[in-house]
Amino acid sequence: MRFADFPFLRYLPFILAGIFWGQTGWSPGLESLSLLLGLLWLAYLIVISIQLKSRIAFNPSPLAYLALIAFGALLVQNKQVHSEFSPSISNAESYLAEVTMYDQQKPNSFENLLEVKSVQINGGWQNSQGKVLIYHRSDNPLVPGQILLVKKKPEGIERPKNPHEFDYRQYLARQGIYYRQFLGKDFLVIDSVGNSGFGYFLVHLRHTIGEMLKTKIPDPNSSQIALALLLGQKKELDPTIREAYTQAGVMHILAVSGLHVGIIYALFILILKPLKLKKDKARIYLLFVILIIWLYAFLTGLSPSVVRAATMFSLLTFGQMRERRPSIYNILAFSAILMITINPDVIYEVGFQLSYLAVLGIVIIQPLILNLWLPRYKVLEYIWQLTSVSLAAQLVTFPLSLYYFHVFPTYFLLGNLLILPLAFLIMQVGVPLMIFGWIPFLGDGLGLVLSWLIWLQNWIAEAIRLIPGGKMDRLTMDFPGMILVWGMLLIIASWEYGSKRKLTWMGLFLLFVWAGTQLYQELKVPSKELIIYQGKKSQLFDFSISGDVYSWNQGIEEGEISYSVDPNRVKNHWPQISKSMSGIQDSTGGLEFLEAEFKLFPKEEKLRFSAAPNSINFWSEGNWRALPISDSLLIDSIAYRILF
Incomplete structure (x- = not known):
């Protein structure tokens, strides 16, 4: 296995370097980077042309890698120039804005997101753009497509005042939101625009399915989990239920992720064999599966882990259609490059980081764990496979989890062994309910079965929560500590393939650097x-x-x-x-x-x-x-x- 066999994996680090460069103060502007990128590609083509004509051994790779760095910086500058933000909103006496979502219930108000269309400054109106996160107490719920007149100036979002406090301002800014405002009832609904676009179709479809799930699932706690597990709507989760799933180490199943996309993919692929379709019809069916996967990704809000999984399964399906098996590393790198190209700030999202780390852990570490024991019975083999997957994912992701959340679930293995199979069953029932829930008797029956399955899942999570010592909190890990853990895992994974002498020296070097940073921090x-x-x-x-x-x-x-x-x-x-x-x-x-x-x-x-x-x-x-x-x-x- 050669690194040169994974082209997208080679490209990714240079694009990331360009993104970090583009976010520094000494990065050139959009026009300069565009010119630089064009010159680098022109030089690359000239070198290739000379090499083909004269057969002189020129290596054009450095030019290509420099172009990738420039491309990464260009992505950042392009987003900054075209960000949906207008400073004029800060000076607005009044503004007109469009409602973009359905209300989210908060303890004392309703949350919604407005898209500003125009602002009034010094008595005159002018076009503007930007997003305002609002909280209101209107008796009538807001509906996407409504136009509001707000006679107040929106407030900017404050930076964190205290050391290491969560930067909510930066979190919203990466979503294009720079203002928020408490309106109470102080606004007017003056119009409603046509909402026939694909975005509005998805918003209404998500809301309709969510309301249908609430009516078909009789247990309120079960309906909360169904909304989170099937649609990614976690804002209505009860804090006690959220804590139970956190301590059981299975909170990831409530965030629509690659796991859910994988279950839907498996559900449709398993049907393929019994159908015994011919090649042409099988390809049409596989294209239908790709369409379903991406519709589900859009429906659930295109979270980084879902986009990653949808891209991966789409590429795997295309490979299956061509009777090829592409490299998982190339697929991972390609999906990451695709997401970064669309939104370079995605690299800072915790979901993006954890998603790719978990998959890498399963791909690299899980086979090593699996080979430690060969069970004689099918049941034990299934349990051991599930255990090895959970261990591999946890080994790779726990440094980042400690860095961000400072909590480690002690009983994550028990939670994954008991709850993940149930989550698979819930998805098997939940997806048909989302599709056929409108059919009276079928929808009611599926809703009852789903309610019972989720009740059982909640009961198991609560039982695990009640076991003493369910979580270790107030843990932390710094960046050198994360590098040490990941480096050691890579050394272990490469032990049978690389030079043991070099790997040993690499491990000692990592330990020495980590110990030095810890000593330095202690002296400070x-x-x-x-x-x-x-x-x-x-x-x-x-x-x-x-x-x-x-x-x-x-x-x-x-x-x-x-x-x-x-x-x-x-x-x-x-x-x-x-x-x-x-x-x-x-x-x-x-x-x-x-x-x-x-x-x-x-x-x-x-x-x-x-x-x-x-x-x-x-x-x-x-x-x-x-x-x-x-x-x-x-x-x-x-x-x-x-x-x-």
Whole structure:
């Protein structure tokens, strides 16, 4: 097996390098990159032409790889230039916008997404474009295609105030959403446009199928799971049910993914053999299967894992039609390049990263695990195959899961062994229900069977949740740790094929680099550190001294602590519940803390230090930035880090 045999796998790293380059401040603009790309391809063609005519050994590969890098940067610049965003929305006195989705129920309101069409500035109207995420309390639900008149200026989305807090602004920006607004009932529905396009057809179809599932499945908890598992609509999931599936290690089955596409693909392919179709008719049937797969992908919202699976199964099916078996690595790389070309920001989506890692783990690691034991009986063989798939996927994805979510499900093997077969049965019943649910008796019968199967699945997930020690949380892994794990897995996978001497040295090198980064991080930990977190109305102080952490809460609520304060505590391996600082009020109205080296004046929102600190930093754009050193500090609307 040679790396040269996988062309798309060779192209992918250069396109990714170009995307990272295109997102830096020193990347050329769209016109310059277009010119550079054209010149590189022209030079490539000239070299090829000279090579063919004179038979002189020129290697044109560097030019091609440089062109791929330029292509990656061009994708980024093109998206930035043509992004659906107009700064004029920020200055709008009023705006007209089109409703693009059905309402999503929130605790105290309904969520919807508007597409801005025009804005009013200084009394005049002008065309504009952009997306506004709204929350309303209208008595009448909003329907896609309605035109709203909003007599308010939408609000920009704030950047995260605190260290390592989830960047909701960036998350929405990658979906083209730069504004949000609470409307209440303060808007008018003034018109409705024709919604005969394919996009509206899918929105209405998804909504119709979802409402039908709710009516045909009698158990409310079962209908929630059906909407998530079949249509990818997870926003209505009960938190208790969500937690049960998380602890069982099977939350991935509730996010429509490659697993679901694979089940639908298998369902239709299994029917092919009993039909005994001739070649021409079999090819027509396979084209129909590809059409069904992509219709399901569009219906469920084109998530990265679904697009990846739909592309892969389409290419496999085309290979089957031509009686060929294409390389899984080429298919994976091609599907990734296709998705990146459509949206270069997709590489930052967790679903995209986990999806490709899981498939790579199954392709590379699962055969090694499977060969460790050869069961004598069919039942044991089936269980071992399912176990090996779960282990392989978990081994490769757990570093990224710890990096993002800081949780590891202890009983993931038990959950996968018991719940995945049930999920397969649920899809076997659920897909026919989605198609034939409108038929009175058939739809009711399928709904009852599906409700019972999902009830059983929920019961198993809840039973696993009640087992003590169901999850290990507050775990974390940095980038060097992830590289170490993935590198070691690759070394193990290559052990029988490569040079054991080189692989051993590579493993030792990875261990040395990882140990060096850990030592460096440990040496960087200050002996005394004060973090000031900003809440909506007040602050919270974390003071770390020689490994002990003391806190003082000025009034941040518990729910706010979980997303504003806890991410930094997890990152620094600090306890979730720290010791309380002892504050003593003096005659000047200040609070003096016995454990710390500063005094707080709450009314003035000011800190005064006993001695000038070594450094004062504020949190901005994902980094700590230095401030002039002083013996006092006004604690306003940003987070601070003070080192003593």
